Amino acid sequence: METSIFDQLPRDCWVNIDTGQLTENMRLLIRAAGVPALAVVKANGYGHGYENTARAFIAGGASYLGVANLAEGLLLRRAGFNAPILIMCAMLAPEMKQAAEADFEFFVWRQDHIDALREFANKASPARVHLKINTGMGRIGCWPYEAVELARTLSQIPGVELKGLATHFASAYNPTIPDTDKQIALFDETIVALAAAGIRPKIIHAANSSGAFYYPKGRYDMVRFGISMYGVPGEMINLPEGVKTALSWHALITSTSILPKGHGVSYASEYVMPEEGRVGVLPVGYVDGFQRVPKNVNSVLVEGQERKTLGRICMDQCMIDLSGFVDITGKEVVLLGKQGDHEISVKDIAKRWGTNAYQVYCGISVRVPRRAI
Numbered sequence: 001m002e003t004s005i006f007d008q009l010p011r012d013c014w015v016n017i018d019t020g021q022l023t024e025n026m027r028l029l030i031r032a033a034g035v036p037a038l039a040v041v042k043a044n045g046y047g048h049g050y051e052n053t054a055r056a057f058i059a060g061g062a063s064y065l066g067v068a069n070l071a072e073g074l075l076l077r078r079a080g081f082n083a084p085i086l087i088m089c090a091m092l093a094p095e096m097k098q099a100a101e102a103d104f105e106f107f108v109w110r111q112d113h114i115d116a117l118r119e120f121a122n123k124a125s126p127a128r129v130h131l132k133i134n135t136g137m138g139r140i141g142c143w144p145y146e147a148v149e150l151a152r153t154l155s156q157i158p159g160v161e162l163k164g165l166a167t168h169f170a171s172a173y174n175p176t177i178p179d180t181d182k183q184i185a186l187f188d189e190t191i192v193a194l195a196a197a198g199i200r201p202k203i204i205h206a207a208n209s210s211g212a213f214y215y216p217k218g219r220y221d222m223v224r225f226g227i228s229m230y231g232v233p234g235e236m237i238n239l240p241e242g243v244k245t246a247l248s249w250h251a252l253i254t255s256t257s258i259l260p261k262g263h264g265v266s267y268a269s270e271y272v273m274p275e276e277g278r279v280g281v282l283p284v285g286y287v288d289g290f291q292r293v294p295k296n297v298n299s300v301l302v303e304g305q306e307r308k309t310l311g312r313i314c315m316d317q318c319m320i321d322l323s324g325f326v327d328i329t330g331k332e333v334v335l336l337g338k339q340g341d342h343e344i345s346v347k348d349i350a351k352r353w354g355t356n357a358y359q360v361y362c363g364i365s366v367r368v369p370r371r372a373i
């Protein structure tokens with residue numbers, strides 16, 4: 001399986017994925033956390049490719065894969081992955097039925113989930129569910145005080161296995177605010193209340209990457225690792241030694257020309273040549289995920305030098321400053337990654353675009369082929 005049909009097609013703009021590094025990252029993170037890992041490979045493996053990431057993280061020791069929805073889960077199953085897969089976003093009842101039939105695990109927390117399970121649960125192949133508690137994220141999950149009753153009901157439905165108990169941290173990336181401690185305290189109270197009712201789901205889980213490293217208490221039985229596996233440290237914490245990013249983004253210069261002083265570049269002539277100079281064209285635009293941000297904040301690495309993009313990023317192409325260069329049509333440039341002594345990191349780009357590393361990676365469109373190296 002490929003991430004998209006484009007992975008198999010020729011293209012002069014592509015992403016390299018160091019899958020060996022992803023495996024190593026997983027291995028190091030599991031060792032540091034000391035508990036089993038669910039590898040979050042949703043959103044095309046945070047832009048790194050479903051298959052590349054699922055294979056690499058399982059090789060690195062992940063026991064579970066985490067996806068956003070049924071379609072992502074099916075994609076992985078069709079590619080031959082038979083590890084347990086947890087669907088992590090809210091689903092409507094008909095999808096839950098399909099998910100159970102296809103042997104996915106999923107979160108439940110509402111009465112209509114219980115009603116649906118009663119209808120479709122099948123003793124021959126039990127639906128494995130995780131009760132999700134909202135301890136502060138305000139997204140999905142029951143209130144902590146509802147947990148015992150729901151867990152008891154779930155445990156009594158024939159054909160349902162209450163396999164997990166979970167919550168999600170809203171602010172674990174920032175340990176200077178007390179929110180995560182409060183969430184952990186609420187979750188702990190819920191675990192105790194369930195235990196008092198004689199219920200102990202097999203896997204209790206809460207932490208994402210920053211949760212795992214800022215709050216060792218929040219690791220419980222399993223950590224749901226995402227961004228750290230892709231090598232991106234949190235705002236205020238370093239990752240274990242040896243964990244590194246694994247994605248670089250490349251393009252070939254498809255044309256160059258010399259434009260005179262005063263000539264506009266790209267739509268609306270937002271950039272005007274201050275002097276005569278060479279301008280290069282790259283086959284990458286906002287459709288590929290190279291954002292159309294104002295004020296020429298984008299840059300790329302050319303022959304080991306950082307060069308600005310000029311004017312607006314177009315849908316499929318953009319222009320770069322090649323003043324001082326001869327016609328280097330066909331040369332490779334780096335949009336994200338290292339060339340010579342220079343690096344444009346995912347965090348550099350996130351800062352320019354006013355977003356985070358997650359969105360930069362996930363935003364690289366499926367039209368850009370992923371090449372596993």
Ligand SMILES: Cc1ncc(COP(=O)(O)O)c(C=O)c1O
Pocket residue numbers: 040088168207208209210224225226227228
């Ligand atoms: C439920 C859940 N768990 C874990 C993660 C992984 O988070 P991170 O990438 O911050 O490690 C996510 C990511 O969005 C998530 O939605």
